[in-house]
Amino acid sequence: MTQENELVTLDPRGGSTHKSEGIAPRPGSLDGLVIGLLSNNKPNSELLMHDVAELLKRRFAIRDVIEANKGSHRVPAPADMIADLAERCDVVIAATAE
Amino acid sequence: MASQPDGKTIRVEKFMSDLTSTRVRHTGYEDAQEHYLADGMGDGLPVVPPTPSKVRAMLDYAGLAPSDVIAEEAVRGVAFTAEKVAINAVMAGCKPEYMPVIISAVQAVSEPPFNFHANSTSTNGVGALVIVSGDIANRIGINSGTVAMGHGFRANATIGRAMGLIKINVYGSVPHRMDKSTFGHPGKYSFCFAEDDDAIPWEPLRVEKGYAADNSTVTVFAANSPIQVNTQNESAPEDFLAIVGDASVVLGERHSEFALALSPELMGYIRAAGWSKQRIKEFIFERGARTGRELNEKHRRITLYEGDDLDRRIPVVESADQITVVGAGGDAGPFAMLIGAWGDVISITKRIQT
Numbered sequence: 001m002t003q004e005n006e007l008v009t010l011d012p013r014g015g016s017t018h019k020s021e022g023i024a025p026r027p028g029s030l031d032g033l034v035i036g037l038l039s040n041n042k043p044n045s046e047l048l049m050h051d052v053a054e055l056l057k058r059r060f061a062i063r064d065v066i067e068a069n070k071g072s073h074r075v076p077a078p079a080d081m082i083a084d085l086a087e088r089c090d091v092v093i094a095a096t097a098e
Numbered sequence: 099m100a101s102q103p104d105g106k107t108i109r110v111e112k113f114m115s116d117l118t119s120t121r122v123r124h125t126g127y128e129d130a131q132e133h134y135l136a137d138g139m140g141d142g143l144p145v146v147p148p149t150p151s152k153v154r155a156m157l158d159y160a161g162l163a164p165s166d167v168i169a170e171e172a173v174r175g176v177a178f179t180a181e182k183v184a185i186n187a188v189m190a191g192c193k194p195e196y197m198p199v200i201i202s203a204v205q206a207v208s209e210p211p212f213n214f215h216a217n218s219t220s221t222n223g224v225g226a227l228v229i230v231s232g233d234i235a236n237r238i239g240i241n242s243g244t245v246a247m248g249h250g251f252r253a254n255a256t257i258g259r260a261m262g263l264i265k266i267n268v269y270g271s272v273p274h275r276m277d278k279s280t281f282g283h284p285g286k287y288s289f290c291f292a293e294d295d296d297a298i299p300w301e302p303l304r305v306e307k308g309y310a311a312d313n314s315t316v317t318v319f320a321a322n323s324p325i326q327v328n329t330q331n332e333s334a335p336e337d338f339l340a341i342v343g344d345a346s347v348v349l350g351e352r353h354s355e356f357a358l359a360l361s362p363e364l365m366g367y368i369r370a371a372g373w374s375k376q377r378i379k380e381f382i383f384e385r386g387a388r389t390g391r392e393l394n395e396k397h398r399r400i401t402l403y404e405g406d407d408l409d410r411r412i413p414v415v416e417s418a419d420q421i422t423v424v425g426a427g428g429d430a431g432p433f434a435m436l437i438g439a440w441g442d443v444i445s446i447t448k449r450i451q452t
Binding site for chain 1: 122127176179189220
């Protein structure tokens with residue numbers, strides 16, 4: 001290959017400026033904790049959440065269960081809903097269903 | 099490089115240094131193509147190698163510095179710099195004079211109501227449809243006539259393709275990774291056309307969206323595949339629009355919007371009958387509604403309607419205003435195009451700075 005055939009081009013790819021937050025510390029047990037259930041409003045998502053809550057209650061001494069529904073799977077949960085769950089719950093489970 | 103006695107060399111070095119993207123050295127054209135056809139980069143078609151001089155020409159035309167941020171998308175935290183947008187425009191085969199359209203389209207998809215992150219990941223599989231309204235379409239050659247949504251015109255093909263490449267390369271919507279489209283559709287390669295100002299019997303899209311008649315605009319949709327509706331040579335608006343309205347049922351329910359393009363032949367019937375654009379929207383809206391009972395029995399339901407909803411008429415979108423009507427296409431043919439949008443997306447219109 002002759003030198004005049006050499007090509008220098010630029011990388012088209014960008015990236016996110018978001019920093020990874022990492023995973024929140026996991027509790028050793030759910031005994032005595034308040035569990036939040038965040039539904040994304042897909043069909044059957046609340047049903048799935050209820051079943052998950054019942055299963056957890058059988059295994060742990062759950063103190064309370066707080067339910068929330070973000071209204072649509074297509075958009076992020078409202079900031080005040082996230083803040084409220086963070087304030088009131090020790091653990092929040094978010095799930096999808098169909 | 100200040101020690102260089104040759105002024106030209108100094109200028110070239112400065113020119114080279116303000117483009118900050120990683121440089122890739124290729125042994126030749128074929129080698130460059132293999133690089134850009136590699137997994138996860140590009141749309142699978144050969145590209146125009148984005149050399150610094152070609153990228154610089156794009157930026158110079160737009161009057162932008164490489165580090166200028168054209169738009170920032172908050173959900174993924176992506177800043178669309180002028181340099182990255184220009185690189186992808188070069189790869190798509192754009193001319194520099196297409197840059198103003200692409201810049202406005204990138205700003206449009208970055209607006210929160212466009213919901214770019216969600217619609218770039220979803221199984222629904224949409225592409226970024228760019229509809230141009232205004233005289234820039236004629237000046238840079240965006241086709242609004244025969245084969246308006248098809249191939250054959252560089253501006254349509256490469257502006258649409260640039261948006262697809264930007265979505266993949268800058269935003270990160272790489273197939274099988276972030277892009278989980280069940281099917282996708284050919285418009286994900288490229289989807290751009292102009293409204294035909296000479297054929298429309300109604301106010302131009304840019305005016306409807308609040309811009310002056312002498313402005314040019316882009317309107318960007320999160321677009322599913324277009325569905326061509328054959329109106330069977332009916333010439334009364336209530337007859338051929340009934341066929342279109344019935345066809346719209348397949349788009350689904352609870353959609354935030356959809357677009358409808360009518361051909362010049364159909365627009366001629368609209369003009370002759372004296373129908374307004376608003377009347378078309380309201381007719382299509384009503385005609386596309388179905389009772390909960392009908393939807394339960396004949397159409398796709400996950401959760402069945404019950405109670406009062408059994409007799410309630412449930413429309414495709416929540417109001418007639420969520421239907422965008424545009425005019426384009428070749429003179430002959432009684433065809434309409436329905437273009438569904440991804441669920442919770444609002445199309446965005448931006449003025450093109452020319």
